[in-house]
Amino acid sequence: MMRAWTACLxxxxxxAECGAESMDDLxxxxxxxxxxxxxERGELFDEGNYAMFIHWGLYSLxxxxxxxxxxxxxGEWIMDPKMAGIPVDEYKQLAKRFNPTxxxxxxxxxxxxxxxxxxxxxxxxxxxGFAMYDxxxxxxxxxxxxxxxxxxxxxxxxxxxxxxxxxxxxxSHSQDWTFPGGRKGPVxxxxxxxxxxxDYFTKKCLPQVKELCTEYGPxxxxxxxxxxxxxxxxxxxxxxxxxxxxxxxxxxGRAGHNLGDYQTLGDMEVPHHNVEGMxxxxxxxxxxxxxxxYDENWKSPAKILHRLISCVARGGTYMLNIGPDGQGAVPExxxxxxxxxxxxxxxxxxxxxxxxxxxxxxxxxxxxxxxxGDRLYLSVFDWPLSGKLHLPGLKTGIKSALLHDxxxxxxxxxxxxxxxxxxxxxxxxxxxLASVIELRLDGPPQVxxxxxxxxxxxxxxxxEFSTPTEATIVKDRWMEKFGxxxxxxxxxxxxxxxxxxxxxxxxxxxxxxxxxxxxxEGRLVWGVEVLGGEKIQNQQNASHNYQxxxxxxxxxxxxxxxxxxxxxxxxxIESAKLRSLRLKAVEP
Ligand code: H79
Numbered sequence: 001m002m003r004a005w006t007a008c009l010x011x012x013x014x015x016a017e018c019g020a021e022s023m024d025d026l027x028x029x030x031x032x033x034x035x036x037x038x039x040e041r042g043e044l045f046d047e048g049n050y051a052m053f054i055h056w057g058l059y060s061l062x063x064x065x066x067x068x069x070x071x072x073x074x075g076e077w078i079m080d081p082k083m084a085g086i087p088v089d090e091y092k093q094l095a096k097r098f099n100p101t102x103x104x105x106x107x108x109x110x111x112x113x114x115x116x117x118x119x120x121x122x123x124x125x126x127x128x129g130f131a132m133y134d135x136x137x138x139x140x141x142x143x144x145x146x147x148x149x150x151x152x153x154x155x156x157x158x159x160x161x162x163x164x165x166x167x168x169x170x171x172s173h174s175q176d177w178t179f180p181g182g183r184k185g186p187v188x189x190x191x192x193x194x195x196x197x198x199d200y201f202t203k204k205c206l207p208q209v210k211e212l213c214t215e216y217g218p219x220x221x222x223x224x225x226x227x228x229x230x231x232x233x234x235x236x237x238x239x240x241x242x243x244x245x246x247x248x249x250x251x252x253g254r255a256g257h258n259l260g261d262y263q264t265l266g267d268m269e270v271p272h273h274n275v276e277g278m279x280x281x282x283x284x285x286x287x288x289x290x291x292x293x294y295d296e297n298w299k300s301p302a303k304i305l306h307r308l309i310s311c312v313a314r315g316g317t318y319m320l321n322i323g324p325d326g327q328g329a330v331p332e333x334x335x336x337x338x339x340x341x342x343x344x345x346x347x348x349x350x351x352x353x354x355x356x357x358x359x360x361x362x363x364x365x366x367x368x369x370x371x372x373g374d375r376l377y378l379s380v381f382d383w384p385l386s387g388k389l390h391l392p393g394l395k396t397g398i399k400s401a402l403l404h405d406x407x408x409x410x411x412x413x414x415x416x417x418x419x420x421x422x423x424x425x426x427x428x429x430x431x432x433l434a435s436v437i438e439l440r441l442d443g444p445p446q447v448x449x450x451x452x453x454x455x456x457x458x459x460x461x462x463x464e465f466s467t468p469t470e471a472t473i474v475k476d477r478w479m480e481k482f483g484x485x486x487x488x489x490x491x492x493x494x495x496x497x498x499x500x501x502x503x504x505x506x507x508x509x510x511x512x513x514x515x516x517x518x519x520x521e522g523r524l525v526w527g528v529e530v531l532g533g534e535k536i537q538n539q540q541n542a543s544h545n546y547q548x549x550x551x552x553x554x555x556x557x558x559x560x561x562x563x564x565x566x567x568x569x570x571x572x573i574e575s576a577k578l579r580s581l582r583l584k585a586v587e588p
Pocket of ligand 1: 225
């Protein structure tokens with residue numbers, strides 16, 4: 001079932017567009033890679049699950065402000081014509097001002113360690129072409145072109161070793177905006193002669209990747225990005241160099257041509273379904289990857305933990321980025337959030353490290369589940385005020401249910417009814433961020449993953465978990481700001497008579513408010529039907545952005561499984577993009 005979903009995801013991805021190029025051309029294809037294919041190279045992901053990404057380069061000096069004007073979006077793209085449009089020669093001059101004396105490799109390694117991360121991946125060269133290390137292959141690098149003259153990668157590699165962290169490099173292998181022949185780079189060399197991609201590849205790219213694989217001791221990962229139209233023969237040579245010199249290093253899926261070791265999802269994408277194989281999500285502590293002076297939209301410790309646990313519970317790893325500024329300093333608020341989340345992880349390492357995906361295959365209304373053998377870890381982000389936590393569909397017997405509280409455990413009462421398990425909770429959660437309940441089971445967990453409608457908390461079920469007829473699930477991906485991606489999987493392309501159906505499991509009968517989250521044009525009439533039962537309809541506004549609207553109350557007469565169908569009945573039904581259905585018990 002998971003395999004089918006992954007295949008279908010890949011198909012949907014192909015439909016996504018970004019200008020003339022599809023995002024998959026840019027980010028590379030996504031295919032399932034199983035752990036077994038990668039032998040010892042997968043260990044990093046098996047045990048790690050959480051890593052630090054660092055975007056740091058000449059662009060950090062600008063921090064998204066050029067000649068007094070602020071450009072909003074991902075900072076490492078500041079050169080791009082759609083951002084400040086800085087000419088190559090002008091951009092290169094920036095190096096003369098790059099003197100990041102506040103860069104402290106040991107402090108960054110300690111931060112990653114304190115945050116609970118297992119390895120660090122840093123930009124050795126981004127699309128701008130500037131090497132943030134001592135490169136013999138190209139003098140546009142940090143030791144030759146700046147007054148600082150330091151190779152920070154030597155220090156960071158050493159600092160990582162010292163505290164027991166893995167280390168790896170991000171390397172933009174196809175795009176190079178300043179070296180002749182690089183993708184989107186100058187088309188002629190310094191003598192005005194035409195430069196080909198092959199010139200760039202043999203003179204700069206391949207030698208630099210070799211340097212990174214031979215000059216910094218053992219490394220765990222080379223993170224290639226945006227292969228674009230790069231030919232397979234080039235990617236193969238890069239992978240061969242990594243294999244030859246660093247046989248234990250992983251190669252990111254964005255190497256291209258399916259030559260990487262694992263799958264990287266779209267930037268900033270945390271999946272809702274379990275995803276098979278080895279994969280990672282990459283995300284950032286605020287909105288931009290590289291330092292942007294205005295960007296104070298930080299992720300709180302709770303949000304970081306929630307996104308991390310969501311990734312682990314979907315079967316993947318989470319790499320979270322920081323963007324040091326032009327002086328090399330890490331923004332204080334990123335540091336604080338990472339440390340606070342890290343303190344929680346230090347109390348509950350068993351929840352995050354070397355755990356497997358949730359057998360439910362999706363999040364639950366109050367939080368998420370990770371698994372180790374016969375143990376389930378329930379991370380409760382939304383503590384029910386009812387004093388009861390409802391768990392749908394667990395078929396394996398429970399030996400004990402333990403709530404972790406301040407280093408101790410408290411045994412919880414639990415009872416079963418109609419396939420649900422209900423735990424008695426204290427009124428207050430023991431943890432501010434997420435409280436942990438550990439279930440020791442009679443054997444490996446067996447689960448009915450039908451969506452349970454929680455009697456206390458509202459249950460939002462995404463459209464991607466429904467089955468449409470005369471309508472389709474598509475990937476809707478857009479940028480909030482330049483380069484900052486968001487995506488949804490709505491049901492759209494509605495035709496007359498189209499509907500989409502969810503299967504749900506109701507524990508407590510009664511009236512529930514059905515709300516729909518959607519985007520569209522004008523006013524839309526929606527129908528919600530409990531198949532074999534009640535049918536309601538209502539007209540509501542539609543907005544360009546996804547927004548939730550109440551449709552009305554609907555009745556479930558007894559406990560058990562139901563099919564709920566939603567249809568877009570009238571209005572500009574072609575424009576309607578249904579994101580989710582929410583069912584919330586009506587308060588007595
Ligand atoms: O390093 C970070 C990004 O800079 C990099 N990946 C993460 C980890 C990345 N490079 N490219 N992309 C992500 C895809 C970006 C596509 C876009 Fe565009 C850039 C959309 C808008 C700007 C290129 C230019 C395609 C359309 C316009």
